[in-house]
Each structure stands twice: as structure tokens, then as C-alpha cells.
Amino acid sequence: xxxxxxxxxxxxxxxxxxxxxxxxxMETGLFKDKRTGLPIPAHFIKEIKCxxxxxxxxxxxxxxxxxxxPYLSFNFTGGxxxxxxxxxxxxxxxxxxxxxxxxx
Amino acid sequence: xxxxxxxxxxxxxxxxxxxxxxxxxxxxRLLAAWPASAFDAKKVPDxxxxxxxxxxxxxxxxxxxxxxxxxxxxxxxxxxxxxxxxDVESITLLVDxxxxxxxxxxxxxKNTLPYIKTNIKMAETSNxxxxxxxxxxxxxxxxxxxxxxxxxxx
Numbered sequence: 517x518x519x520x521x522x523x524x525x526x527x528x529x530x531x532x533x534x535x536x537x538x539x540x541x542m543e544t545g546l547f548k549d550k551r552t553g554l555p556i557p558a559h560f561i562k563e564i565k566c567x568x569x570x571x572x573x574x575x576x577x578x579x580x581x582x583x584x585x586p587y588l589s590f591n592f593t594g595g596x597x598x599x600x601x602x603x604x605x606x607x608x609x610x611x612x613x614x615x616x617x618x619x620x
Numbered sequence: 621x622x623x624x625x626x627x628x629x630x631x632x633x634x635x636x637x638x639x640x641x642x643x644x645x646x647x648x649r650l651l652a653a654w655p656a657s658a659f660d661a662k663k664v665p666d667x668x669x670x671x672x673x674x675x676x677x678x679x680x681x682x683x684x685x686x687x688x689x690x691x692x693x694x695x696x697x698x699x700x701x702x703x704x705x706x707d708v709e710s711i712t713l714l715v716d717x718x719x720x721x722x723x724x725x726x727x728x729x730k731n732t733l734p735y736i737k738t739n740i741k742m743a744e745t746s747n748x749x750x751x752x753x754x755x756x757x758x759x760x761x762x763x764x765x766x767x768x769x770x771x772x773x774x
Binding site (some may be wrong): 531544546547548560563571572574575576577578579580581582583584586587588589590591592593594611 | 740
């Protein structure tokens with residue numbers, strides 16, 4: 517499952533930059549299957565959480581309008597090289613994944 | 621005896637179902653409440669009311685919204701929000717003409733900088749609005765983006 521989430525964290529000038537990409541179809545529920553004409557059910561990530569040494573640094577509540585294979589980048593201060601960064605997400609079907617890395 | 625264990629078993633099952641329903645046993649539960657009604661809302665003011673109980677946006681020069689002005693494919697529109705404002709609690713992205721205006725709300729910790737980069741979907745030419753919550757005030761910046769291909773489906 518870990519291959520579903522790419523995660524990287526780098527430190528420069530006291531600012532930690534976290535970059536992540538999650539493999540997910542992010543179906544809106546508004547498209548129809550071109551062959552069958554049936555609607556494709558909505559399937560999307562609802563929540564993403566990122567923790568630095570166990571403390572939450574970012575909480576995302578998202579809907580159907582985040583692009584397929586969501587990309588996310590953000591910055592925080594107070595991180596040191598070697599600190600643990602964990603990112604986890606859950607979708608509207610209750611499935612999820614998480615990834616862990618250290619600040620480099 | 622059989623009847624007793626049957627009753628015991630079914631009571632346990634019912635309790636387990638109730639607990640799961642209440643989210644107590646779901647290990648993947650991350651947040652207390654995903655704001656379903658705000659994500660269902662169609663218009664920006666309704667969405668703001670549901671998320672913040674406040675619909676007054678204060679336009680701010682201290683928010684920069686970096687998005688290509690012409691989005692050929694509405695399915696992937698790169699958006700960067702950055703700001704010089706202090707003590708930003710959350711960044712909310714909205715698209716006023718999407719089927720549902722709310723894209724996402726990013727809640728920041730005290731040491732998280734007011735900067736978010738992500739990709740969003742847009743249905744048609746529309747304003748992208750970033751709303752930054754500072755205390756009980758909502759600061760905003762918006763940018764009109766021309767969309768050629770609908771990225772939402774209908």
C-alpha cells in the first residue's frame with residue numbers, strides 16, 4: 517500500500533518543505549462511463565493529515581474537485597534534519613494509506 | 621443455554637455495529653467531522669456560511685494566487701496560494717462556477733506557513749477564490765481563470 521503515497525521533506529533556511537503525491541482516481545461522480553452510459557460512482561480522498569514528530573502540521577478536508585492523483589506541497593518551521601514526517605489520507609469509501617519519511 | 625449464548629452474541633454484534641456507526645472502531649478516522657453540507661453547497665456565500673458562519677470577505681493585497689490564466693484542461697489546474705499575513709488558521713479554496721464551490725480547506729498549525737500548492741478541477745471559466753482565516757476575519761484573493769475543457773463532468 518505504501519506505493520500509493522509519495523512523500524518528501526527537505527529542510528532549507530529553517531523551513532521544511534513537504535511534497536506529496538497520492539495515487540487516487542478522484543472520481544467526481546459526475547462523469548458517465550462512455551461504453552455503458554452508467555454514471556461512474558464518486559471516489560475521492562476526503563481527508564489528508566500530515567504530522568511532524570507526531571504533531572499535526574496540516575489537516576486537509578477535500579472534495580471531488582482536487583485533481584486525480586492529488587499533489588500537495590506546503591511549508592512549516594521548527595523542523596530538524598532527521599525528524600519524522602508522516603502523511604495519511606482516507607477516502608469516501610473508508611480506504612486509506614500513509615507514508616513516512618525523515619527530513620533531509 | 622443455546623438461547624442465552626445466542627442473545628449474548630447478538631447483543632455484542634449490535635453493540636459492535638453501533639460503535640462502528642459512531643466511528644469509534646474505525647482506525648482510519650482522521651478528523652472529527654468532514655463538513656459534508658459545505659461540500660454539497662453550490663454557491664460561495666452558502667459555503668462560507670456553513671464553514672465559518674461568516675460570509676464577509678476582506679480583499680487582501682497580502683495574498684498571492686498563482687494560477688495560469690488560461691487552463692486548457694480543467695481537470696488539472698495548478699494553484700499556489702501564498703501570503704504575508706500572520707497567524708493564518710486555514711486556507712480555503714473555492715471556484716465560484718463549479719458544481720460545488722468548495723474545493724478544499726487546509727487547516728494550518730501555528731508553525732505552518734500560509735503557503736499551499738495543489739492541483740484542482742474546474743468546470744468552466746470562473747473565479748478561483750482563496751480565503752484565509754485569521755482570528756474571526758476572512759481575507760481573500762481571487763483570480764479569473766479561463767477554462768477550455770471541462771474538468772468536472774456533468
